[in-house]
Amino acid sequence: MxxxxxxxxxxxxxxxxxxxxxxxxxxxxxxxxxxxxxxxxxxxxxxxxxxxxxxxGGVDTHCHIEQMSGAGVMNADTFETATRSALWGGTTTTVSFAAQHPGQRIGTVLEAYRKLAKTGAMTDHAFHMIVADTSGENMSDLAHAIDGGNRSIKIFTTYDKVRLADAEILTTMRVAKEHGALVCVHAENDAMIREATARLIAEGRTAPRDHADSHPRLAELEAIERMCRLSELTGQRLMIFHVSTREGVEIIRAARARGVPVHAETCTHYLFQTRDILDRPDGAKFLCSPPQRDQVDQDALWTALGHDELELVTSDHAPYRMDETGKFLHGRDAPFNKIANGQPGLELRLPLLFDAMVSRGRLGLARFVEVTATAPARIFGLETKGAxxxxxxxxxxxxxxxxxxxxxxxxxxxxxxxxxxxxxxxxxxxxxxxxxxxxxxxxxxxxxxxxxxxxxxxxxx
Incomplete structure (x- = not known):
């Protein structure tokens, strides 16, 4: 035989x-x-x-799994439940976060997340290392982790427990540059968000719909511009996460024209939702940061995808239940700034985009494959994936x-x-x-x- x-x-x-x-x-x-x-x-x-x-198979390079947020709220998903959902939606590779908080060692955090994934994950997987504390031995830890194959770093320019000052960002970029890692950034101006939030709360504007105004579009634009300039200074490769505005795309386009090594992504919720969704009675379901923007921004994001100015689409899967363990940790009448930010998206990313891009013909099948699999695998160095x-x-x-x-x-x-x-x-x-x-x-x-x-x-x- x-x-x-x-x-x-x-x-x-x-x-x-x-x-x-x-x-x-x-x-x-x-x-x-x-x-x-x-x-x-x-x-x-x-x-x-x-x-x-x-x-x-889909490659989703931006998802939060079994992670404590900077606001102290635990994700609803374990590695088992999140990656199960990913497979049902056609995503076979995930890159989630090993989230350092101040006072923690990067190496210890990374090992803890790897152990969680080893027992639960059903997708093949890698990690972005969130750097929230550059003190002590953490930069040595970071260099060692990069050399061990963890070549993606996430930094924040906002949120109390995780944001880095510019000097700390430069330090992190220098280590990343020396050891060959990509730096990803949540780019929003912290002071602008704080000022807008305080003003809204003082005016009694506390509903989910007011969340959109608490994150002014200028907060995104200033931070994207600043991060591009720091990338320009250091020569460090940069990925701007979850671009939500028309002007954000324009800043990235101008930076690339100057030779800045900057990548950029957007997410499904910015392509399929606008800020009016927060007006619904269940608006808390849809809170995310940056918030959804206007139709003109959504149109600009689709155009940027077609021109390769936005190179990939991720889910930014950030799962919180609609109960006291998640969205309503601070009560069902909590103001918008006390409601956990995020939506589930791992299972939805490919079906939503297939319907829009392939079935309805918006940008086409080749671009669908590029932004959901090939480009994320290439940009993040996942050499056996994406094609x-x-x-x-x-x-x-x-x-x-x-x-x-x-x-x-x-x-x-x-x-x-x-x-x-x-x-x-x-x-x-x-x-x-x-x-x-x-x-x-x-x-x-x-x-x-x-x-x-x-x-x-x-x-x-």
Whole structure:
């Protein structure tokens, strides 16, 4: 009896990439893509992809998992529940945060998060190291962690417990530059937010809808400009997280024209929500920072995606339940500045974008693959992820482009609500493979907690 040449062969599908569509089959051996073409030899397992589009598994490089926020509120999701939800939405790789708080050692924090992920994560995963304390041995810890393959750092310019002063940011950038890491930044001006918040509270404007005015657009613009100038000074690669404004895109465009090594992303909630969503009776569900902006900003973000000025779309998954453990830790009548910020998004990112970009034709399939898989893998140095190519991990999603479905009230995470519940989408992730193993099929999850692997980041650009 002839031994099959491959572990798995996916046949009769249309393969999608950042350059478009092509007919072909995919052969998988030892978790990697071993061959592409037509008429490939047999596999021990054969998957018929007739009528489906085969795309790379999603790479979500901005999600908060099993993390204590700077305001002292614990995420609703564990690594098990968050990554379970990610797989259901077609995302096979996540990059979440190892969140240092003042007084903690970076190395100790990173090891604690790695242990949590090792027992719970179902996606392959890496970490951004949040730097909130540069004192003592922390910069030595940071250098050691970077050299060990943790090549992404997150800094904040606002929030009491995590924000860094400019001098500390420069110190962090110098270490990152020397050791080959990317610095990501939440860029908002802290003083502007404090002043606006105090004024609103004094005026009795405390509802969720007032949150949008507590984070003035100028707070984002000033901080993006300042961070670009610090990048220009140091030559350090920079990623601006969650760009929400038209002018923010313009600042990034101008910085790149000067040769500043700056990347930028936006998030699904800025592409599909505007600030008027905060006017709803359940507006607390949708609070996030920066807040949603106006239609002119949303249009500008879509245009920037089409021009590669925004290079990727992430979920900024920040899960808090609508109860006393999460959004209402300070009571159901708490003012907006006491309501936990964030929305669930890991499971929703790809379905929402597939419907908009592929089914409805806004920017197209090639750009969908680029901003959800290929670009994040490239920018963050996840060299085995993000593309259908020989030698890459066999992280694959078989999309049914004709299947319509209505988003449910709750998802597969531990949040208990869905900010896009009731929306009808066209295009569905029917089958998901992670390193050649079928983890979602026929409406059943087959992955086990802890089956995801930690990923070393390479120096990339």
């Amino acid at each position: 002839t031994t099959p040449a491959y572990d798995t062969v996916i046949r009769n599908g249309i393969l999608g990439s950042d350059s478009g569509l092509a007919e072909g089959d995919i052969a998988i051996r030892d978790g990697r893509i071993a061959a592409l073409g037509l008429g490939l030899a047999s596999g021990l397992n054969e998957i018929d992809a007739q009528g489906r589009i085969v795309l790379p 259908i190519a020989v030698g890459k991990d066999a992280d694959l999603v078989l999309w049914n482009p004709e299947r319509e479905h209505v988003l449910p009230e709750a998802l597969h995470d531990n949040v208990g609500y869905n900010p896009f519940a009731g929306q009808r989408l066209k295009g569905h992730a029917d089958i998901v493979l992670r390193r050649g193993e079928t983890v979602i099929a026929d409406g059943v999850l087959h992955a086990q907690p802890g089956s995801g692997r930690w990923l070393s980041m390479r120096q990339a650009g």
